[in-house]
Amino acid sequence: MSFSLHFTIDAESDRNVMNVKIYDVWKKQTAVDYHQEFKSEAEPLMGRKWAKIINVTNWKATYPDAMSILGKHMRWSQQNGNVLAIYITDKPISKNNLKKMFHIGGTGKISRFARSREDAEKLLRDFGF
Numbered sequence: 001m002s003f004s005l006h007f008t009i010d011a012e013s014d015r016n017v018m019n020v021k022i023y024d025v026w027k028k029q030t031a032v033d034y035h036q037e038f039k040s041e042a043e044p045l046m047g048r049k050w051a052k053i054i055n056v057t058n059w060k061a062t063y064p065d066a067m068s069i070l071g072k073h074m075r076w077s078q079q080n081g082n083v084l085a086i087y088i089t090d091k092p093i094s095k096n097n098l099k100k101m102f103h104i105g106g107t108g109k110i111s112r113f114a115r116s117r118e119d120a121e122k123l124l125r126d127f128g129f
Contacts, residue, residue, distance in 0.1 A: 007034050020052060022055065031070050035070075086123050087112070
């Protein structure tokens with residue numbers, strides 16, 4: 001498990017699921033650090049199909065240069081086996097920012113929104129995770 005002031009990342013290898021929590025305001029370096037930590041934590045899932053749940057309920061905002069890096073991170077995830085990405089939020093501004101990143105990363109087709117962890121878990125089950 002990786003932890004910083006801006007994120008936590010945990011791989012559930014037995015379920016092929018990455019669990020992420022995002023906090024605070026993100027600048028470019030935060031996004032770079034996140035991508036590197038995520039790649040390290042996701043290593044056990046490489047070569048498999050996997051899902052991720054990203055809780056962004058405590059995410060404040062992201063600077064434009066960080067959005068670009070995060071969009072590329074989403075592309076990297078999809079290219080490395082991510083077949084489902086569930087973002088937990090009910091905030092319209094967070095959804096709009098995420099949709100911009102989906103566009104950058106080309107991941108709109110695998111991305112879903114959920115209002116709670118319970119809703120996210122239901123989506124996981126519906127997709128076979």
